[in-house]
Amino acid sequence: MTAKQFDVIVVGAGFAGLYLLHRLRALGLQTRVFEAGSDVGGTWFWNRYPGARCDIESLEYSYQFSDALQQEWEWSERYATQPEILRYINHVADRFDLRRDIALNTRVAAAHFDASRSRWAVTTQAGDAYQAKYVVMATGCLSSANLPDFPGLQRFTGDWYHTGHWPHEPVDFAGKRVAVIGTGSSGIQSIPVIAEQAAALTVFQRTPNFSVPAHNGPLDPERVADIKANYRRFREANRQTAFHADFRYNAANATEVSAQERQREYEARWDRGGLPFMAAFADLVFDEQANESAAEFIRGKIHEIVEDPETAELLSPRSMVGCKRLCVDSHYYATYNRANVRLVDVSQHGIKAITPTGLETELEAFAFDVIVFATGFDAMTGALMSIDIRGRLGETLQQAWAEGPKTYLGLAIAGFPNLFTVTGPGSPSVLTNMLPTIEHHVEWITDCINYVEQKGLASIDATADAQEAWVAHVNDVAESSLYPRGNSWYLGANIPGKPRVFMPYLGFPPYADKCKAVADNGYQGFALSG
Ligand code: NA7
Numbered sequence: 001m002t003a004k005q006f007d008v009i010v011v012g013a014g015f016a017g018l019y020l021l022h023r024l025r026a027l028g029l030q031t032r033v034f035e036a037g038s039d040v041g042g043t044w045f046w047n048r049y050p051g052a053r054c055d056i057e058s059l060e061y062s063y064q065f066s067d068a069l070q071q072e073w074e075w076s077e078r079y080a081t082q083p084e085i086l087r088y089i090n091h092v093a094d095r096f097d098l099r100r101d102i103a104l105n106t107r108v109a110a111a112h113f114d115a116s117r118s119r120w121a122v123t124t125q126a127g128d129a130y131q132a133k134y135v136v137m138a139t140g141c142l143s144s145a146n147l148p149d150f151p152g153l154q155r156f157t158g159d160w161y162h163t164g165h166w167p168h169e170p171v172d173f174a175g176k177r178v179a180v181i182g183t184g185s186s187g188i189q190s191i192p193v194i195a196e197q198a199a200a201l202t203v204f205q206r207t208p209n210f211s212v213p214a215h216n217g218p219l220d221p222e223r224v225a226d227i228k229a230n231y232r233r234f235r236e237a238n239r240q241t242a243f244h245a246d247f248r249y250n251a252a253n254a255t256e257v258s259a260q261e262r263q264r265e266y267e268a269r270w271d272r273g274g275l276p277f278m279a280a281f282a283d284l285v286f287d288e289q290a291n292e293s294a295a296e297f298i299r300g301k302i303h304e305i306v307e308d309p310e311t312a313e314l315l316s317p318r319s320m321v322g323c324k325r326l327c328v329d330s331h332y333y334a335t336y337n338r339a340n341v342r343l344v345d346v347s348q349h350g351i352k353a354i355t356p357t358g359l360e361t362e363l364e365a366f367a368f369d370v371i372v373f374a375t376g377f378d379a380m381t382g383a384l385m386s387i388d389i390r391g392r393l394g395e396t397l398q399q400a401w402a403e404g405p406k407t408y409l410g411l412a413i414a415g416f417p418n419l420f421t422v423t424g425p426g427s428p429s430v431l432t433n434m435l436p437t438i439e440h441h442v443e444w445i446t447d448c449i450n451y452v453e454q455k456g457l458a459s460i461d462a463t464a465d466a467q468e469a470w471v472a473h474v475n476d477v478a479e480s481s482l483y484p485r486g487n488s489w490y491l492g493a494n495i496p497g498k499p500r501v502f503m504p505y506l507g508f509p510p511y512a513d514k515c516k517a518v519a520d521n522g523y524q525g526f527a528l529s530g
Contacts, residue, residue, distance in 0.1 A: 003129040006032045008136060008449065009122050011108045011387075014042020015089065016138035016422040016438045019065065022096050023446040027453070032132070033098075034124065036107040040093045042140050044085045048166035049186060049372070051193035052082035055275060055328040056433045057244060058219070059227055061085070063092065064235045065439055071228055079216045079274075079328070110388035111135050113417060118458040118529075120418065134418045134449055137384055141423055141430050144382025146375050146495060152354040160371040163190060173197040177367060179359065181351065182374035183209055188327045190374060192335040201341045202366060204351060207487070208317040210298050211327035215273035235436070242432040242508030247276045254281035254290035266297040278322045285322050285481050294321045305333040312336075314345050323486025325430065379489040380425045380503045381405050391416035392461065404492070404501030406471050408462035408525055409515055411441065417461035418452075420445045425503035426474050430490065432508050444515050448523065459529050466525025478502040 010020045013035035024031040037045045054061045058075035073088060080088075093099055107125040114121055122130045145164035153160070161171065163186040178198040180187055183205045195201045227234050237245040254262055262281070269277040283290040299316040306312035315333060335341055349362035358367040378385075381401065389397040392415050400406065400415060407413050410427020411420055422441045423429035429437060452460050478484050484491060484502045492498035505511055518524045 003121065003131045004032075006030045006130060006132040008032075008134045009034065009108075009111075009120065009130060009132040010136045010138055011111075012042055012138035012140060012143075012383075013037070013040040013093075013102050013104075014044070014138065014140055014143075015063070015435060016140070016442060017042070017102075018089065018092055018096075018098055019063065019439060019442045020136055020138055020422070020446065021098050021101055022065075023442055024449070025101070027446065027450050029449070029453075031101055032130065033102040034106045034108050034122075035102055035104050038105050039090070040099075040102065040104075041086050041089045042138075043142055044082055044089060046143065046145075046164055046166070047186070048082055048168065049161075049163040049190045049374070050171070050197075051189040051191075051330070052163075052166075052186070053079050053189060053214075053216070053330075054085060055079065055185070055214075055325075056435075057274070058084075059224065059234070060238050060244060060433055061435050062088065063435065063439065064231070065443075067231065069095065070231055075219055075224075077216055078219055079214050108387055110390075111419070112388075112390040112394075113392055113419070115392045115417075118418065134420070136420045136422065136445060137387075137424070138422045139383035139387075141380045141434075142377045144378040144386060146378050146382075147373055148375055150351055150354045150359070152356075155356045156354050156358075156371065157356050158358075158369045158371065160373065162373045162375070163187075164377060171370075173370065175199050176369040177358075178202070178370045178372065179204060179366065179368045180372045180374055182376065183207070184374060184376050185209075185325065185327045186376070187374035188329050188332045190372065191341075192329070192331045194372065195335045195338055195341050198370075199340065202368070203341065203343050204346050204361075205314065205343060206346050206350070207319070208315050209324065209327050210295070210317050210319075210321045211329045211332050212270060212275075212277045212298070213273045214328045214330050215271075216330055238433065239436060239512075240509055241279075242428065242437075243279075244274070244276055244433075247279045249279045250281055252281055253283040253287070254293050255283055255287055257281075262293050263297070266294065270297075270301065274328050275326055278326055285320075285483060288320070288482065291320045291322070291482055295319075302333050305337075307337050311343050314343055320482050320486050323483050324488035324490065376489060376494055378495050378498070379492070380430070381492070381498075382495075384421065384424070389416065389419070391419075402499075404499035405503060406467055408467040408470050409511075409518065410505060411445065411515070412460075412462040412526070414462040414464045414467040417459040420448075425501075426470060426505055428505050428508045428511050431504045431506055437508065440512055440515070444519065447519060451519070451523065452528070455528070457528050457530055460523060461527050461529075463525055463527050470525075474505045475502065477506045481506055 007029040008031045010033040058080035109125045110123040112121045120135045177200045181204045241247040265280045303312045405425035407426040410424040487493040
């Protein structure tokens with residue numbers, strides 16, 4: 001059987017995969033996108049749990065490569081819901097006629113580099129074989145669901161779901177006894193919605209998380225018109241902060257202002273809502289004392305909102321604010337004032353087993369009709385490591401990353417020529433608004449492929465030296481902050497046995513400058529061969 005030939009194979013049809021296809025086509029390159037799901041959308045295709053919503057405002061969490069697109073699309077709310085984002089992604093796929101080059105229900109199982117021909121051999125799980133000069137992994141940072149290995153799950157007689165693999169049909173919780181395990185962003189978003197429907201909801205919390213209110217609501221048409229009239233300027237402001245255009249970074253340090261000033265600033269940010277809370281003071285993620293002042297403020301809010309002091313105390317994190325992405329919620333803490341909601345602390349006495357009728361912790365047995373696992377993801381590396389990827393010398397990615405992920409700029413891996421990763425470990429990715437950083441990566445990667453093609457070269461491969469230097473730099477920057485001190489998925493701390501390495505790169509605008517300089521200098525740090 002002869003393998004079908006392409007110039008580029010893209011893995012994943014989320015925001016990154018779709019824009020890659022659009023750009024690669026414009027370069028005249030034969031491109032095929034493989035997508036495991038039954039439709040486009042990536043993260044937003046899989047994460048359909050009740051209450052799923054983006055934590056970046058909709059006018060910013062959208063493509064900017066086409067002015068016509070950003071002018072014509074109408075967002076309805078300040079923070080878009082998952083169904084609305086998925087409608088938008090589908091609109092983009094249709095508007096740019098992308099579907100004809102996307103193979104759905106197709107999971108890539110292996111990608112092996114043939115050094116003698118400088119081509120990748122790609123095999124799908126169904127056993128179909130393809131070849132391409134380039135492979136781009138647009139597999140997402142949060143796409144490999146983490147289902148903890150609780151004994152007994154297969155004997156559970158009720159229904160169970162993982163938030164990251166939610167069914168397409170609505171799940172009816174009416175009259176049901178429901179358990180939610182996990183209080184990260186997915187738990188915090190779904191718990192208030194499930195609580196409104198279920199007869200009884202029990203939340204199992206191992207570690208509390210900090211959350212600030214979204215204050216979501218319909219978008220003001222005047223504000224939308226204003227932004228659309230100046231969209232370019234608005235996007236530029238967003239780029240400078242790597243988050244919201246009106247993030248309003250405060251240059252003052254929390255440790256250098258009065259207690260009243262700190263309180264005033266935190267209150268104003270709480271009232272405004274959303275992630276800009278983290279920009280209240282310049283030293284929040286660099287100084288423990290500063291961070292503790294923000295933590296204390298949020299704990300105070302939790303105690304104000306939650307009526308039962310014991311529950312409020314259990315919900316109050318003792319960790320550092322923002323060292324795991326701050327959650328943005330709608331009525332999360334107030335949900336614990338409902339008579340049908342109970343919080344169970346499993347930090348000391350964990351979940352022992354799932355039973356046929358519910359679950360048991362080390363202290364108590366519970367009966368449930370439905371269990372929801374809001375237990376997160378094998379983030380940033382999980383999707384890549386689940387594919388059998390082999391480089392120039394036959395080395396597997398698992399071998400290359402045995403001690404933790406190593407990349408050059410989060411875009412390329414030494415020894416794996418003509419392979420690119422979008423928002424991979426070592427890039428700012430999850431510390432930013434993902435959409436502009438995805439667009440930045442897609443543009444850099446497609447420019448790079450175009451360069452190699454225009455020069456008539458066979459391959460481009462990051463050098464081991466450039467990669468080592470980049471990994472060291474990513475670590476140095478992380479160490480200068482409080483980030484590595486938190487137990488978060490940024491560090492792989494949520495997956496047993498995963499090497500503890502701080503994966504994202506802190507510092508978006510300088511990162512983009514670095515990527516540009518690398519390209520302007522003839523792809524410095526890469527070996528190009530003819
Ligand atoms: P997260 O943030 O990784 O949260 C997963 C939650 O599940 C977290 O509270 C975990 O507690 C909990 N968990 C995981 N395993 C267990 C076991 N075995 N027992 C009890 N509790 C457990 O994932 P999300 O999907 O909520 O959010 C991911 C990102 O999506 C988020 O950061 C935003 O950027 C969007 P732990 O903290 O490990 O003690």
